[in-house]
Amino acid sequence: MTDFNLKKYAGQGQAVALFGTFLPDNIEKYPGVHVLSADMSAAASLSRYIYQNPDKYTEIGIAEQNLVGIASGMASEGFTPIAIAQAAFISMRAFEMNRQYLGYMKNKVILVGLNSGLYLQYFGNTHYCIEDIAILRSIPNMTILSPADAGEAVMALDAALQYDGPSYIRLTGGSQLRTVYNEHCNFAIGKDIVIREGSDICIFATGACVGISVEAANILSKKNGIEAKVVDVHTLKPFDTETVDQARGSLLFVTAEEHSIIGGLGSALSDYTSTKRGFPAIMKIGVQDTFSKPGNYDYLMQQHRLTPELIAEDIFNQIQTL
Amino acid sequence: MTIKKKTELENLSKDIRLDIIKTGYLAGIKGAHFGGCLSIVEILATLYSEFVHYNIKELEYRDRVVLSKGHAALALYCTLYEKGIITKEDLKTFEQDGSDFIAHSKRNIVKGQEFSGGSLSLGLSHAVGVAYACKLKGLANRIYVILGDGELNEGLIWESLMFASHHKLNNLTVIIDHNHLQADGTIEEVMDTAPLKKKLSSFGFDTQEADGHSVEELYLALSHPSDTQPSAIIAETIKGKGISFMEGKAKWHHGDLNELRYNKALKELEGKKYD
Numbered sequence: 001m002t003d004f005n006l007k008k009y010a011g012q013g014q015a016v017a018l019f020g021t022f023l024p025d026n027i028e029k030y031p032g033v034h035v036l037s038a039d040m041s042a043a044a045s046l047s048r049y050i051y052q053n054p055d056k057y058t059e060i061g062i063a064e065q066n067l068v069g070i071a072s073g074m075a076s077e078g079f080t081p082i083a084i085a086q087a088a089f090i091s092m093r094a095f096e097m098n099r100q101y102l103g104y105m106k107n108k109v110i111l112v113g114l115n116s117g118l119y120l121q122y123f124g125n126t127h128y129c130i131e132d133i134a135i136l137r138s139i140p141n142m143t144i145l146s147p148a149d150a151g152e153a154v155m156a157l158d159a160a161l162q163y164d165g166p167s168y169i170r171l172t173g174g175s176q177l178r179t180v181y182n183e184h185c186n187f188a189i190g191k192d193i194v195i196r197e198g199s200d201i202c203i204f205a206t207g208a209c210v211g212i213s214v215e216a217a218n219i220l221s222k223k224n225g226i227e228a229k230v231v232d233v234h235t236l237k238p239f240d241t242e243t244v245d246q247a248r249g250s251l252l253f254v255t256a257e258e259h260s261i262i263g264g265l266g267s268a269l270s271d272y273t274s275t276k277r278g279f280p281a282i283m284k285i286g287v288q289d290t291f292s293k294p295g296n297y298d299y300l301m302q303q304h305r306l307t308p309e310l311i312a313e314d315i316f317n318q319i320q321t322l
Numbered sequence: 323m324t325i326k327k328k329t330e331l332e333n334l335s336k337d338i339r340l341d342i343i344k345t346g347y348l349a350g351i352k353g354a355h356f357g358g359c360l361s362i363v364e365i366l367a368t369l370y371s372e373f374v375h376y377n378i379k380e381l382e383y384r385d386r387v388v389l390s391k392g393h394a395a396l397a398l399y400c401t402l403y404e405k406g407i408i409t410k411e412d413l414k415t416f417e418q419d420g421s422d423f424i425a426h427s428k429r430n431i432v433k434g435q436e437f438s439g440g441s442l443s444l445g446l447s448h449a450v451g452v453a454y455a456c457k458l459k460g461l462a463n464r465i466y467v468i469l470g471d472g473e474l475n476e477g478l479i480w481e482s483l484m485f486a487s488h489h490k491l492n493n494l495t496v497i498i499d500h501n502h503l504q505a506d507g508t509i510e511e512v513m514d515t516a517p518l519k520k521k522l523s524s525f526g527f528d529t530q531e532a533d534g535h536s537v538e539e540l541y542l543a544l545s546h547p548s549d550t551q552p553s554a555i556i557a558e559t560i561k562g563k564g565i566s567f568m569e570g571k572a573k574w575h576h577g578d579l580n581e582l583r584y585n586k587a588l589k590e591l592e593g594k595k596y597d
Contacts (some may be wrong), residue, residue, distance in 0.1 A: 034458075058454070061488075066447050066481035073451020076429075076436075077459065096441065097478075101448065105429055105438050 002029075002158050006151030007183050013175040015114055017150035018157055019084075020045035024052050030161050034074060036060050038067045038085035044114055046084075064093040071109040072101035080108060080161060086120070087113030087170060091132035102166035103139035110160045111168040117208065117258030118292065118300040119174045125291045133206075133236050134263020136168050143167040143189060144236040148180045148210035152234060155187035163189060170207060172258055176297055178211025180232065190235045192243040198227035201254060201315065202247040206233045206265050209256040209286075212301075215308035216256075216315070224316050228254075239268050250280050251322060254315055257286040258306060283318050285311055323538045331537035334367045334404060336591060339564045341400035341413070343587045346579060349417040353578030355425060356568055357561040359397035361501040361534065362468060365557055366401040368540040369466060369497075376407065381431055385463050386456075388449035391470035391499060392439020393576075395427040407434040443476035445469075446496070450482045453494040453552075464547070467496045472504030474515045480525070486552040487526025494552040495544065496527065499534065501561040505575045518556055527554040534559035566590055 009017040019035075027033065027049075037044060039062045050057045060067045064085050071081035083090065090113050091098070101107050113132055120127035136144050145160060145167060147153040153171065160167040186193060195210070196217050205213035210232045217228035229250065231243055247253070253273070255266035266284030273279035287304050294300070301307050305314055339360060346354035374385045389398050399416065402408045408423075412433065415421040422428045426440035436452075437445050446467050453465040473479065486494055498518070506512050515521070522529040528548035532539040534557030547553040561575070562568030565587045568577075579587065 055458075060485065063481040063485075065478045066450075066485055069444060069447025069478065069482065070451035070454065070485060073448040073453070074455040076448070077452055077455035079455055079458075097444065097447075100438070100441050100444055 003184065004154055004158070005183055006154060006181050006185060009150040009154055010179045010182055012150040013177060014147065014150050014153040014171040014173070015043070016045045018153055019049055022154045022157065024049040027053055027056070030080065032078060032080045033082060033161065034058065034079045035082045035084065036067055036071055038062055038064050038089065040084050040086065040114060044084050064089045065097050068094045068097035068101055068109065068111070072105065072107045075107035075109050080110070082110045082112060084112045084114060086127065087116035087129035087132050088127055091129060091136060091168070095135055098136065098142070099139045103141045106141055107166060108164065109166050110157070113168065113170050115174065116170045117172045119172060119297060121296050121300065122294055124294045128292060130260040130287045131263065132168070132170055133259050133265065134267070137237050137263065137268065141165060142237060144170065145189070145234060146170045146172070146206040146236055147234055148207060148232050149177050151179070151181040152185050152187060155185050156234065159187060159189050173208030174297070177208055178215070180211050180214065187234065190238045190240055192240040193232040193234065194229060194243065195232050196228065196230035198229040200227045200250065201252040201319070202229040202231065202250040203254045203256060204231045204233050204265060204269055205256040206236065208258055209306060212306060212308050213256050213311065216311035219308055219312035220315060223312065226316065226319065228315070233265055236265060236268055239272060241272050244269065244272055248278055252280050252315070252319060253282045255282060255284050255286070256306065256311060259286055260289055261286045262289055283315065285314065323541055328537060331364070331367050331371055334371060335363045335537070337404055338363045338367060338397065338400045340588070340591050341403060342396055343565070343579070343584065343591065345400065345413055345416045346396060347584045348414070349578070351578050352417050353576055354396050354417070355393040355576045356565070357503065357571065357574040358391065358394045358470060358499070358501070360563045360565060360568065361559040361561045362391070362394050362397050362499050363563070364535050364537050364540055365468065365497055365499065366397055368537050368544065370401050370405050372541060373464070373544050374466070375463070376434060378432060383461065383463060385466065386436050386449070386452055387466045387468070388437045388445045388452070389427065389439055389468050390437070390443065390445025390449065391468050391473055392426040392442070392445060394468070395425060395439060398427060398435070399423055402434040442470065442473040443478040447478050447482040450486045450491065450494065453486065453491045454489055457491065457493055463493065465494050467494070469496060469498050471498055471500045471502065471509050471515060472512070474498070475513045483522070483525045483527065490550060491552045492548055492550055495547055496552065496554045498554065498556050499559050500556050501559040503561045503570070503572050503575070505572065507572055522554045522556070527552050529554040529556065531556045531558065535563055564591060
């Protein structure tokens, strides 16, 4: 695993960090890489990469299914394609293609879903993505990465490039991401990172919700004297059950995701803990199986009670019922 | 084309048809996609005899043949068998439990199979990506894709054709098995794709038409791909060609042979001798 200093990515959005800075800076480390996007080069901050590596970029146009098919063909010929589109469309529009080309045929393609969760704000529900984790989890041989900040996104892309199989990287939070990893991130696919110790409850969070959960844990500690462990679940598949085992003593498990509570992190955790005795109940925080009233990111996160204050409040209230 | 060559290819076509019937019969009531397999026999015979370079020691330089019309895999297996790329033992495992040789093929390039087919239109998109990649790598090979005409209903077909034309993939030849039938009836009844030649031309493909059961016409069409654009050949064919009770029948899209029908089919095929 390569160890990068993540200082220069702190405070950046994930797409900007990955494609505006990291990839063009390090392209020689990854021979065979070829970036493809579905008319998303501007949205993904690819202009510098394209200017410097015009022979390593191909425009697909607004055709996400063909994006994955072309990537599949190129992967079978020895290239390492990075296929980029809006999360909603690369996961849903091209779902069957992801299953057949990547899962079944095992072509090594790295899918990148831009603006997953609620980040596309005023574009509305057609552009929100609250189901990518759910549907892609169901594909055998698929690896799903959901980095917490820009620095971890860099680690995730590096890991995906070195991993011998297909993967999906889910980007969230845009430029409003809280920085979780300031300099180093001990990233390994399938090994969650405990970023805050706490003996009372355990919060499993992913993507933009990781930084938010750390703040929620601080509020719980200060205001209510409740100590919450916070786990950065950066890999949704393969799911790290060891870290879950180590949190067994908690009063309560909480999951926090910018995703439906059906099929995402909460479900992945529940899939595991329901098969064994000795785990606490799970409180799933996220989009409660509903579409959203559109608005800006803060408005949306408030609507789904995904802010530090509301998470802390809801956890506190839940604990009273135990 | 010399008469000798024509006879060779017609005899090969007959042998492939016999293999299809015999292998399909072994599958018993599990049946096979006889109709769509029989319609592409001359296409496969001509391609694999005259155009496809495949050397197991130099696979990187091979011509790639993607059967996007995945349910015709049995025809592909029989052709690969006749060409010594798969063995008789392989062919005998057709439709057996756990076999790689079932109704739809599984990608295995050392056994001549480029793609895991079955979900229509996905083969074309993948093949266009392959053609694009081969061009980037500077290879001098050719990529052939076989499509069904019902398959043209799928939207991904048209996305892929647009990409191929936009990137001037002159190393790509798409062959359409225009047998005018799909599962629910004729293509004219279900989803009319006419005017097909106009559509393909307007999508930037240099398009030719050929009798899909004439090895000479196929040979001619395949010999003249465009230098500047991707090429398409609309091969006029008959679903179930070669077996009288299957020809032109939608219901033989997938069916099973009982002993009576099997013997009738064998008689019809073996009765034809090309000298």
